[in-house]
Each structure stands twice: as structure tokens, then as C-alpha cells.
Amino acid sequence: MQIQPLERLEWVYPEFFVHYLRDFERVRSFFIYSPHDEAAFARRAQALERLSHRPPREAVARALAAYNAALDAEEPALEAARRLADPQALVVVGGQQPGLATGPLYTVYKAMGILYWARRLAETLKRPVIPVFWLATEDHDLVECNQLHVLDERGRLHRLELPFPARATGGQPPVGTLPLVPAARALIAEVARLAGVAAGHPVVAVLEDARRRATNLGQWVARLLVRLFSRDGLVVLDPMDPALRQLSRPLLQRALVRREAIHRELAAAAARLQRRGYRPGLDVDPAHANLFYFDGRRRAALLWQDGRFTDRHGRLAFAPAELARELEYHPEAFSPNVVLRPLVQDWLLPVVAFVVGPGETRYLAQLRDVYPLFGLEMPVIVPRPGFTLVEPAAVERLQRYGATVGDVLADPAALRRRVLEGLDSLGIDARFAALRQQMKDLYTALLDDLERVRPELRPLGQENLGRILMQVDYLHRKTWQHHRRRHREVARDLDWLEGSLRPAGQPQERVHNVFPYLMRYGDRWLRSLLRAPWPGGHQLVFLDPPVDERAAGPDAAGTAGAVAPGRPAER
Structure with missing residues (x-):
């Protein structure tokens, strides 16, 4: 396996995240700490020691140890959970809502980033640093969670989903609570089929x-x-662990009484972002209480209307005292929205660093001044690692057409045109451009003569020319269509490259799932990436050809080099 940095981050990331990675001074005013300042982590650790109002560490540690033990976690994770009770322990956290089979690749990359930063900070700070993945089971965006994409050998992108029960009127149950329908077994089998592995493959068994x-x-x-x-x-x-929700109750109670102040800070930060030329990441209804209420069947947003807390459908209605009492006795029925989620996280955990992706970075830029409303301070925001996995079949196709990964990431349509134009012995575009010009020249001379016959003939002739040029354009398109059909194998190669490296016009890490790669290549590349030094930004990972993982074993991993031999640097 070889690793190569991608220089043009704008090919895979939005502008704000690129600035956060490469030009932090442009966005510094929206954050407390710079992730590029090594001393920032020590300052954050010192700041945490001044915050004494958090829930007891021992209670959080017990809840995490019990939950992970119930998941059959291995001893290193259980020991890490128990060690959170140490007064010196810090946490590196990151998270994602549950998607099918973990969802897009970036979920796994976040987990890798959490492990990397916890290991690194434990070495530099000389303190226990616990890696925690916050699995946002309370999320209600079923459309986003209920999709798994797999590329077949012909370059077709298949979107798989599960037939979860239809959304009930008045709200969606938290996605993490959705029962695994029997169709999940068929979905796993379909992933294996599309990935080209047998039903008995070890990863399928996992x-x-x-x-x-x-x-x-x-x-x-x-x-x-x-x-x-x-x-x-x-x-x-x-x-959603009841023990953790109970420990979160004081922060949720404070959120109810500080709703207006929260929204003032969000609006002020949004205005600052807009003045700097950035689009705000959060657009929260000022009436939103920043809390959801779950009645056991559905999750509904709480809104402040006419002196009461209600939902959008009028199904719920609480006077302030009633809602406060419900929160006091049933905190497990409440969950935070996107604004409060990071604050609940920092209330429960001594977070030294928060591992985030591009979207989270943009909405966190609006929360800097919300943290102090709860006696908290924004932690160091560190970007998650980003990778584009380049399979051996992609390298073969790129070499066949004299292309690079960057050509696909930057503009796959331009690459397609260039390759197909190279196969165009007729000179299709040039011939049709010449034909269009000839028609225009002929009509220009003709219309000059016709105008002397009757002036009204010029606009009629111009309309007639427009129709002729439309027919020329139609023939131009049909010619290219038949040209592509004549070179179907080339078109399929280009389809496959685009589907592999920039599926549906998106960065690979936002679409593809990790398990087809584990099925085809084993986990050696994943274990190697965990051990590799990360320079930050986004890396191209050139995967080795597949081997029999059962024979090689999980630790028979290759080493990560700086640049893949024979592969031009991406610019």
C-alpha cells in the first residue's frame, strides 16, 4: 500500500474546511484553539481542570464500560472505558449517526482519527487520553442513515436500503432504535454479490x-x-443510554431557560460568517427549544409557541413548569438537537479534542459563544483524516488512458471528453463547428438580400436559422452518442473510474462503505493506515492487489510509503 497527499483539497472539500486545514487565520475568530498549535492541547487540558461542575467521572466510566461489555468489546476498549474514572484522564471524541453497516467511509475515518489523536496526545501530554466514538443513535434523519452504496464491476452504483416502517405522523423514531428487519440479511448478501465475494467470506460473516x-x-x-x-x-x-441521559439532565434543563440567548449567539455568528463570505452551517428556527421529545414511538422537535412548548403537529403541549417536571423525572425522553449535541458531549466528557468533518466544522463555527452559556469552552477542533482509496483496477484504467486520480476528482466529465475526443478520427466537434459557421455565413448573406425584398423576412430568416442550428446540434449530440456506443468498453472504464473515485459527483468517502473494500482486500490496508503517520489534509491510498486474507492474517500488513512508484503526484 502506498499513500500520496492530495494537494488540491478543493476537489474533495468545501471552502471553509479547506481554509480550516490550510489557512486557519482566515477562520480563527470562529474558534478558541488552533489545531495547528501543539500548545493548544495543553492549554485545553488546563482549562478542563477549572471546570468542576461535570457529572462524576466514575458514573460515566461505569456506563461506558457496561455498554461496551454488552457489545462484547475487547479488553483494550473496556480498560479505556474504566480508565475514564482517572481524574487525569482526557477524551478525544468524534461521532456519527448509525448508517447501514456503519454508513459512508468517513464514519470509519472518524474512528481512525479519534484513535490517532488519542494516541498522539497521550504521548505529548503524558496523561491518559481515552478515544470515544459518539454513536448518535437519537438522530432522526432516516433518509441519510438508510442507504448503502456499492459499485459493481461495470461501474454501476447501487443504492441499497432496508424497508423500515414508514414514518409515523408527528415525528420519526430515533434511527438507532429502528428494529433490524429480516431484510438486513438479504442486504448483506447483496453487498457480497456486488463486491464479487462468496457468501461464506469471513467479512460477510462479521x-x-x-x-x-x-x-x-x-x-x-x-x-x-x-x-x-x-x-x-x-x-x-x-x-440514549438511560444512565448517560440522567447525567446530562442539568445541561438540558439549562438549555430550556437559555433558549433565547442560544439563538441570539447563533444568529450573531451566522451574520459574522456571512460578512466573511461563508454560508452558515446552521439555520435553526428561533422557536426551537433545541430539544426533541421521544414518547416511546416517535421523536418530535419542541417549539416555543404562545407561552407553551409544543410540536409542529400540535400533538404535544407543555407549560414551562410541566416540561421542567417531565425533564426532571424522565430525562431519557429528551434528546439534544444539532446545537446542543456537542455541548452534551462536553458536559459528560473531559474533551480535549473533537474530531470532525467538513460539515461539522462549519456549524461549530456558530457555537463558540454558545459554550459559555453553559459554563463550558469549545475544545480543540481537529479535522478527521480523509482518504480516497485507489484500487489496482483503477490504476490500470488510469494508466490505460494517461490519466491521474486528480483528473477524475477535478472533472470526470472533462476526462471523459478528452479520452473520447482522442478516439475521434472524424473530428466530430470541429466538423460540426465548421458546419454551424457555414450555415451562419450562408444565412447572413441570404438575409441581407431578403431584407431588400421585404424587411420582415430578416426576423423570419433568423428564426429559421435558429431551428436549423438546433437540428445541427441534435445531430452533433447523436453523433457523439453513437461514438460512445462504438467505444462502449472505454465508456464503461470511465464509468467505473468515476463510480469508484467520485461516485455520484461526490467525494468517495461520502458515498462508499468500508465493507466492500474489506471483502476484496482484507483489513491489512486499514491496520496500516492506523499505524501510518498522517500529514493532515486528504490522502490518496493506493491499495495492494487482493490476497487470501485467511492465509495472510490480519497483521500481515504492508507499509505505507510517501508516494506510489510510477504514479504522478496529484496537483
Whole structure:
């Protein structure tokens, strides 16, 4: 396996995240600490020592140890969970909602980033640093969670999903609580088929074993994360754990009485972002209480309307005192929205660093001044690692057409045009451009003469020319269409490259899932990436050809080099 940095981050990341990575001074005013300042982590650790109002560490540690033990986590993760009780312990945290079989690749990359930063900071700070993955089971965006994409050998991208029960009127149940329907077994089999492996493949068995032991989507994903990373010490946290929700209650209570102040700070930060030319990441209804209420069947946003807290459908209605009493006695029925989630995280855990992706970075830029409303301070925000996995078949196709990974990431349509134009012995574009010009020249002379016959003939002739040029354009398009059909194998190669490296016009890490790669290449590349030094930004990972993982074993990993031999640097 070889690793090569991608220089043009704008090919895979939005502008704000690129500035955060490469030009931090442009966005510094939206954050407390710079992730590029080594001393920032020590200052954050010192700041945490001044915050004494948090829940007892021992209670959080017990809840995490019990939850991970129930997931059959390995001893390194259980020891890490127990060690959170140490007064010197710090936490590196990151998270994601549960997607099918862990969802897009970036979920796994976040877990890897959490492990990397915990290991690195434990060495530099000389203190225990616990890696925690916050599995956002309380999320309600079923459309985002219920999709798994797999590329077949012809370059077709297949979107798989599970037939979860239809959304009920008045709200969606938390996605983590959705029962694993029997179709999950068929989904795993379809992933294996599209990935080109047998039903008895060891990685298929991992997916199937986790499915059998889980009762809902949240548990399935949690068990998969444990299977992948508990040996490395990753601790999985489910915020819907009743013990943790009970410990979160004081912060949620404070959120109810500080709703207006929260929204003032959000609006002020949004205005600052807009003045700097950035689009705000959060657009929260000022009436939103920043809390959801779960009645056991559905999760609904709480809104402040006419002196009461209600939902959008009028099904719920609480006077302030009634809601405060409900929160006091049933905190497990409440969950935070996107604004409060990071604050609940920092309330429960001594977070020294928060590992985030591009979207989270943009909305955290609006939260800097919300943290102090709860006696908290924003931690160091560190970017998650980013990778594009380049399979051997991609390298072969790129070499065949004299292209680079960057050509596909930057503009796959331009690459397609260039390759097909190279196969165009007729000179299609030039011939049709000449034909268009000839028609225009002929009509220009003709219309000059016709105008002397009757002036009204010029606009009629111009309309007639427009129709002729439309027909020329139609023939131009049909010619290219037949040209592509004539070179179907080339078109399929280009389809496959685009589907592999920039599927659906998106960065690979936002679409593809990790398990087809584990099926085809084993886990050696994953274990190698965990050990590799990361320079930051985004890396191209050139995977080695597949081997029999059962013969090689999980530790027979290759080494990560700086640049893949014979592969031009991406610019």
C-alpha cells in the first residue's frame, strides 16, 4: 500500500474546511484553539481542570464500560472505558449517526482519527487520553442513515436500503432504535454479490454475526465498530443510554431557560460568517427549544409557541413548569438537537479534542459563544483524516488512458471528453463547428438580400436559422452518442473510474462503505493506515492487489510509503 497527499483539497472539500486545514487565520475568530498549535492541547487540558461542575467521572466510566461489555468489546476498549474514572484522564471524541453497516467511509475515518489523536496526545501530554466514538443513535434523519452504496464491476452504483416502517405522523423514531428487519440479511448478501465475494467470506460473516446479535440499527453499527476497533481501545458511546441521559439532565434543563440567548449567539455568528463570505452551517428556527421529545414511538422537535412548548403537529403541549417536571423525572425522553449535541458531549466528557468533518466544522463555527452559556469552552477542533482509496483496477484504467486520480476528482466529465475526443478520427466537434459557421455565413448573406425584398423576412430568416442550428446540434449530440456506443468498453472504464473515485459527483468517502473494500482486500490496508503517520489534509491510498486474507492474517500488513512508484503526484 502506498499513500500520496492530495494537494488540491478543493476537489474533495468545501471552502471553509479547506481554509480550516490550510489557512486557519482566515477562520480563527470562529474558534478558541488552533489545531495547528501543539500548545493548544495543553492549554485545553488546563482549562478542563477549572471546570468542576461535570457529572462524576466514575458514573460515566461505569456506563461506558457496561455498554461496551454488552457489545462484547475487547479488553483494550473496556480498560479505556474504566480508565475514564482517572481524574487525569482526557477524551478525544468524534461521532456519527448509525448508517447501514456503519454508513459512508468517513464514519470509519472518524474512528481512525479519534484513535490517532488519542494516541498522539497521550504521548505529548503524558496523561491518559481515552478515544470515544459518539454513536448518535437519537438522530432522526432516516433518509441519510438508510442507504448503502456499492459499485459493481461495470461501474454501476447501487443504492441499497432496508424497508423500515414508514414514518409515523408527528415525528420519526430515533434511527438507532429502528428494529433490524429480516431484510438486513438479504442486504448483506447483496453487498457480497456486488463486491464479487462468496457468501461464506469471513467479512460477510462479521456483518452477519453483528446483525444476529443486534436488535436494532444502533446496536448493529455499534457491534461493527467494536469488531473493527475495540482491539485498539476505541470506546463506543450511545447517548440514549438511560444512565448517560440522567447525567446530562442539568445541561438540558439549562438549555430550556437559555433558549433565547442560544439563538441570539447563533444568529450573531451566522451574520459574522456571512460578512466573511461563508454560508452558515446552521439555520435553526428561533422557536426551537433545541430539544426533541421521544414518547416511546416517535421523536418530535419542541417549539416555543404562545407561552407553551409544543410540536409542529400540535400533538404535544407543555407549560414551562410541566416540561421542567417531565425533564426532571424522565430525562431519557429528551434528546439534544444539532446545537446542543456537542455541548452534551462536553458536559459528560473531559474533551480535549473533537474530531470532525467538513460539515461539522462549519456549524461549530456558530457555537463558540454558545459554550459559555453553559459554563463550558469549545475544545480543540481537529479535522478527521480523509482518504480516497485507489484500487489496482483503477490504476490500470488510469494508466490505460494517461490519466491521474486528480483528473477524475477535478472533472470526470472533462476526462471523459478528452479520452473520447482522442478516439475521434472524424473530428466530430470541429466538423460540426465548421458546419454551424457555414450555415451562419450562408444565412447572413441570404438575409441581407431578403431584407431588400421585404424587411420582415430578416426576423423570419433568423428564426429559421435558429431551428436549423438546433437540428445541427441534435445531430452533433447523436453523433457523439453513437461514438460512445462504438467505444462502449472505454465508456464503461470511465464509468467505473468515476463510480469508484467520485461516485455520484461526490467525494468517495461520502458515498462508499468500508465493507466492500474489506471483502476484496482484507483489513491489512486499514491496520496500516492506523499505524501510518498522517500529514493532515486528504490522502490518496493506493491499495495492494487482493490476497487470501485467511492465509495472510490480519497483521500481515504492508507499509505505507510517501508516494506510489510510477504514479504522478496529484496537483
